Amino acid sequence: MADTTTKDSQPAAAPQTSALKSFLSGGFGGICLVAAGHPLDLIKVRLQTSNQYKGMVDCARQTMAKEGVRGLYRGMATPLIGVTPTFSVCFWGYDLGKKIARSVGGNGPNDQLSLTQIGFAGAFSAIPTTLLMTPMERIKCVLQVQTAGNMKYAGPVDAAKGIIAESGVKGLFTGTTATLMRDGIGSVGYFVAYEGIKRALTPEGAKPEDLSPLAVFMAGGMAGMANWAVAIPLDVLKSRLQTAPPGTYSGVRDVLVKTVQQEGVSALFRGLGPAMVRAFPANAACFLGVEVSLKIMNSLW
Numbered sequence: 001m002a003d004t005t006t007k008d009s010q011p012a013a014a015p016q017t018s019a020l021k022s023f024l025s026g027g028f029g030g031i032c033l034v035a036a037g038h039p040l041d042l043i044k045v046r047l048q049t050s051n052q053y054k055g056m057v058d059c060a061r062q063t064m065a066k067e068g069v070r071g072l073y074r075g076m077a078t079p080l081i082g083v084t085p086t087f088s089v090c091f092w093g094y095d096l097g098k099k100i101a102r103s104v105g106g107n108g109p110n111d112q113l114s115l116t117q118i119g120f121a122g123a124f125s126a127i128p129t130t131l132l133m134t135p136m137e138r139i140k141c142v143l144q145v146q147t148a149g150n151m152k153y154a155g156p157v158d159a160a161k162g163i164i165a166e167s168g169v170k171g172l173f174t175g176t177t178a179t180l181m182r183d184g185i186g187s188v189g190y191f192v193a194y195e196g197i198k199r200a201l202t203p204e205g206a207k208p209e210d211l212s213p214l215a216v217f218m219a220g221g222m223a224g225m226a227n228w229a230v231a232i233p234l235d236v237l238k239s240r241l242q243t244a245p246p247g248t249y250s251g252v253r254d255v256l257v258k259t260v261q262q263e264g265v266s267a268l269f270r271g272l273g274p275a276m277v278r279a280f281p282a283n284a285a286c287f288l289g290v291e292v293s294l295k296i297m298n299s300l301w
């Protein structure tokens with residue numbers, strides 16, 4: 001089994017990727033993530049807002065029977081427009097983080113980065129990603145908590161205009177610290193799990209980048225689950241900060257204290273089930289999309 005912890009004398013270093021290829025492959029991975037994850041997200045929202053379904057399978061069956069397979073992809077344009085650039089920036093930031101780790105750690109071009117260095121690069125990727133992620137999540141969360149009969153905004157553009165009218169452009173950035181903390185910690189779990197599992201699955205003497213699509217799919221799915229396993233408490237705090245009326249909380253510490261005092265620690269794990277059910281297929285498809293598009297680009301130029 002490949003050594004997963006040291007940076008020295010590794011025969012299996014991945015070739016360094018250009019920033020543009022990382023950006024493009026990340027965007028393609030984001031498209032794959034939405035395509036694979038959207039049906040589960042739609043089922044989750046329909047279950048949350050209607051009593052006509054007996055469960056996830058029944059909801060999928062009824063949706064397909066009445067609306068065809070296309071029904072499962074209703075409303076996919078909005079996440080596609082938001083997630084694609086966010087994942088481009090995330091994978092570009094991860095690539096930049098790996099280059100910084102390589103130069104700080106003095107790794108040669110053929111040395112494999114240690115998992116600590118991978119964790120640093122993952123955390124680093126959250127810095128630029130947060131600039132896009134925060135307003136996207138703010139608008140998404142505000143729309144997701146609207147209920148029938150209490151609809152404040154008609155859609156994402158209307159919500160963005162409403163938030164700006166109420167609190168200025170800075171209103172779109174409510175929850176920035178919580179988003180940075182969530183994705184900083186989440187991205188360490190995400191990329192360390194992905195690289196670690198890929199290395200563990202790589203036979204002695206082989207290279208992780210030559211793993212089968214099935215192995216990439218499994219490592220990607222597990223990486224998505226690792227992301228949510230460590231990020232869910234901060235995701236709960238972020239969602240509460242982003243959907244509360246202005247002035248309810250003074251910051252991350254305040255929402256943490258109030259949540260735990262009023263509802264107990266278990267409140268920090270709400271939504272873990274649906275997040276995990278979506279995480280495996282969505283992120284398996286994402287990493288497969290990233291690796292396949294990188295291979296195609298590498299063969300072209």
Ligand SMILES: CC(=O)O[C@H](CC(=O)[O-])C[N+](C)(C)C
Pocket residue numbers: 090183186187190224227279282283
């Ligand atoms: C919160 C989020 O976007 O997590 C990503 C995985 C997912 O399931 O969407 C990973 N990452 C934070 C690295 C973009």
